[in-house]
Amino acid sequence: MTHKFTAQNKMIDVIDEDASLLTTLTRFGISxxxxxxxxxxxxxxxxxxxETFLAVINFIAEGNMIxxxxxxxxxxxxxxxxxxxxxxxxxxxxxxxxxTKLLEAVDASDQSIPYRQVFLRFFxxxxxxxxxxMEYEDQTVFPYVMQLLSGxxxxxxxxxxFEDHHSDVDSKLAELKNILVKYYPSKGNNYRLNxxxxxxxxxxxxxxxxxxxEDYFFVPVVEAIEQNLRQ
Amino acid sequence: xxxxxxxxxxxEPSTIIRSGLASIMKRIQGYQIQTIEIPSTxxxxxxxxxxxxxxLIVNPVYCSPADxxxxxxxxxxxNMKVVVIVTGFYDDFLKSQFDEFIGLYDTTxxxxxxxxxxxxxxxxxxxxxxxxxxxxREKEIVTCVVKGLTNKEIANELFxxxxxxxTHRRNIARKLGIHSAAGLTVYAIVNKLVEIKDLNxxxxxx
Numbered sequence: 001m002t003h004k005f006t007a008q009n010k011m012i013d014v015i016d017e018d019a020s021l022l023t024t025l026t027r028f029g030i031s032x033x034x035x036x037x038x039x040x041x042x043x044x045x046x047x048x049x050x051e052t053f054l055a056v057i058n059f060i061a062e063g064n065m066i067x068x069x070x071x072x073x074x075x076x077x078x079x080x081x082x083x084x085x086x087x088x089x090x091x092x093x094x095x096x097x098x099x100t101k102l103l104e105a106v107d108a109s110d111q112s113i114p115y116r117q118v119f120l121r122f123f124x125x126x127x128x129x130x131x132x133x134m135e136y137e138d139q140t141v142f143p144y145v146m147q148l149l150s151g152x153x154x155x156x157x158x159x160x161x162f163e164d165h166h167s168d169v170d171s172k173l174a175e176l177k178n179i180l181v182k183y184y185p186s187k188g189n190n191y192r193l194n195x196x197x198x199x200x201x202x203x204x205x206x207x208x209x210x211x212x213x214e215d216y217f218f219v220p221v222v223e224a225i226e227q228n229l230r231q
Numbered sequence: 232x233x234x235x236x237x238x239x240x241x242x243e244p245s246t247i248i249r250s251g252l253a254s255i256m257k258r259i260q261g262y263q264i265q266t267i268e269i270p271s272t273x274x275x276x277x278x279x280x281x282x283x284x285x286x287l288i289v290n291p292v293y294c295s296p297a298d299x300x301x302x303x304x305x306x307x308x309x310n311m312k313v314v315v316i317v318t319g320f321y322d323d324f325l326k327s328q329f330d331e332f333i334g335l336y337d338t339t340x341x342x343x344x345x346x347x348x349x350x351x352x353x354x355x356x357x358x359x360x361x362x363x364x365x366x367x368r369e370k371e372i373v374t375c376v377v378k379g380l381t382n383k384e385i386a387n388e389l390f391x392x393x394x395x396x397x398t399h400r401r402n403i404a405r406k407l408g409i410h411s412a413a414g415l416t417v418y419a420i421v422n423k424l425v426e427i428k429d430l431n432x433x434x435x436x437x
Contacts, residue, residue, distance in 0.1 A: 063257065063265075063266075064250075064253055064266050064267075064268060065265075065266065065267040065268065065282070066267075066268045066270065067267060067268065067269045067270065067274040067277075067278045068270065068274075071274075071281075115420065115421070117427070118416055118417050118420045118421075118427070118430075119417060121413060121416070122411075122413040122414060122416065122417050125411075125413045126413075171410070172410075172411060172414070174408070175408065175409050175410065175411065175414045176414070178407070178408040178409060179409065179414060179417050179418060179421070182407075182408075183417075183418055183421050183422060184421060212265070216282065220281035220282060221281075223280075223281065224277075224281065
């Protein structure tokens with residue numbers, strides 16, 4: 001056995017092993033209530049390619065990529081739906097909820113008023129950057145890849161263009177975390193700020209994983225398809 | 232200290248050596264290591280092409296120095312460092328054809344030194360734990376950045392060359408871990424380098 005999880009493991013084992021993989025299940029579109037189904041059955045009933053699911057979840061759980069034959073049978077559709085779900089989670093849910101919490105924390109500290117707008121601007125600029133990056137993928141990159149899959153290559157575009165665009169959206173989040181931990185002059189109890197920080201840490205980790213899935217399961221696979229079409 | 236991130240491909244048939252190396256490499260301080268294990272030769276070229284690793288650790292059974300040159304050319308990986316795993320006797324001359332070698336009995340510290348030799352600029356190690364407080368000059372520059380001045384305008388305002396301003400900005404970013412103008416604004420306000428009203432005055436002018 002080379003990998004941690006196999007198709008015959010139960011889906012619930014994944015969560016028992018590492019609860020942070022809950023996010024990954026949701027990201028794939030696996031709804032809860034899977035009872036005692038195996039990974040294979042749960043994937044099938046949610047129309048998810050089992051091999052791709054396993055490859056990604058093992059990659060995340062092991063923090064390591066093992067090059068075996070599965071890499072050649074990845075379902076790019078499944079990867080795209082994973083990435084799309086991620087985008088809508090970040091943009092429509094996580095970032096707005098983080099903003100609310102951040103503002104509450106800033107408002108609760110004693111010198112609240114002047115800080116509010118500065119933090120808000122920093123955060124808004126960040127969200128804007130993330131949104132642009134993700135919308136670009138949703139509107140330009142994914143349709144291009146879907147076209148590729150149907151056998152036609154848009155001569156004006158290639159995935160290498162995307163690689164150049166692929167700025168790291170998590171680095172600016174690290175900055176915000178840095179500012180809060182190192183420079184925010186807070187006094188007394190910091191419960192709210194702690195909670196914001198904790199959320200930031202989780203979000204940062206989540207974004208890092210999201211970007212890694214792009215770098216390991218999306219871009220290289222698309223490059224390989226492009227190459228095949230060219231030949 | 233910010234970490235250096237390195238993508239390492241490990242081409243080695245033994246699972247124990249391969250996975251062992253992968254997990255030890257990840258334990259090395261100061262680096263953010265991502266590993267790609269390549270268990271069999273037939274995946275070597277495609278893996279390098281797909282993942283463009285910064286470094287390849289390879290068992291010499293897989294490839295000779297000549298194969299490596301060919302591999303680099305085929306995959307367009309000119310800058311990839313290639314490190315050979317030495318498990319038994321291995322000719323010194325052959326060893327010298329690789330960027331580095333790893334022995335089975337290397338300690339984590341030795342591995343760390345070897346990474347450092349390959350991936351750190353020599354000047355970077357000269358200043359180990361510098362203070363991360365800003366100098367007076369750097370504070371002035373932060374203030375200018377926050378007010379929305381370009382590097383050229385800052386140079387004019389402080390009678391510096393643009394080149395010097397850029398160097399200062401790079402040092403500021405490293406010391407604070409903050410790169411964006413918006414981030415520096417938060418830093419400047421929180422540390423009272425500028426007043427909120429200065430910002431507002433400026434944004435109204437624009």
